[in-house]
Amino acid sequence: MPKPPTTTQVLPVLATDGTPLSVYRDPPVRPRRSSATVVLVHGASVTADLWRLHTRHLNELGLDVLRYDQRAHGHTPPGTAPLTIAQLADDLHQILTHLQPTGPLVLAGHSLGALVLQELAAAHPQLLDRVRGMMLLSPTARGATVLPGRGPRALLLAAGRSLTALTCGHAPQLVDLLRRALPATHPHSLTPRPAKRASGPPPCRRGVRHTTTGDLADLWKCLREYTPRDLTAMDRLGDRLLLMAGADDQHIPAAHTQQMAAQLTDAGLEILPRTTHALPIRHPALISSHIARLAAEPGSPQPGNLPY
Secondary structure (H helix, E strand, O other): OOOOOOOOEEOOEEOOOOOEEOEEEEOOOOOOOOOOEEEEEOOOOOOHHHHHHHHHHHHHOOOOEEEEOOOOEOOEOOOOOOOOHHHHHHHHHHHHHHHOOOOOEEEEEEOHHHHHHHHHHHHOHHHHHHEEEEEEEOOOOOOOOOOOOOOHHHHHHHHHHHHHHHHHHHOHHHHHHHHHHOOOOOOOOOOOOOOOOOOOOOOHHHOOOOOOHHHHHHHHHHHHHOOOOOOHHHHOOHHHEEEEEEOOOOOOOHHHHHHHHHOOOOOEEEEEOOOOOOHHHHOHHHHHHHHHHHHOOOOOOOOOOOOO
């Protein structure tokens, strides 16, 4: 008999500046006893839809999943507060405070989402008492860089990124005019934010279609200038912390993740060959299996692996 489908619940939470954060809860049909709630944090320019397959896998294993569109992404507007990593971490803290104030957690974040989790751990170390495990995908212990490595290809890529950032930062209104002229189906088009309440996150390719270029430039600036917090608090997690990176990542080189792992005494590290920054999309079953193992109650039987 086929399993009945799960229903995504849309749960708006107000941030400290009054911004309505679009949060999505996906409860399992058959909850696993004594399991942790899984919280998934996406990266820049996408939406909570990044975790669609992971959510399905985790629900099948009996796990409750919380995911959300970060500020200035998807169905969550930019709000009035400055767009900083600290603010994004505070947004997540508000979500946990309102929707999951007690009980064990497993936290997973990709790229910008990993930085948000690092900031959250440093700002609220007491929260780690509830964290059974944390997974950071494509994390770094430094700010964003336009130069992904050495060699002609890396320099050419850096030049293109720098030119794009310069244009968006100094002529955002002009770029907005161009974006509004693009077809509505184009991933970089700029369209009005819909008034109708959403039933779920928009597709990843529509992550910033409602976000003005000025807000995107502010986000990139905060990533460039961000100084990551002390990793001491996260070191408390020991081997319950797992870092993963793609060997061919041109946005956050695997070397950056390896440097971060060297600062965390007992954290696990996994570098996946032939994998780019699209790590969550390339390996959803593998990532879901790792999350499920972290979510298991200490001493309980481990869940079976999902087919990769």
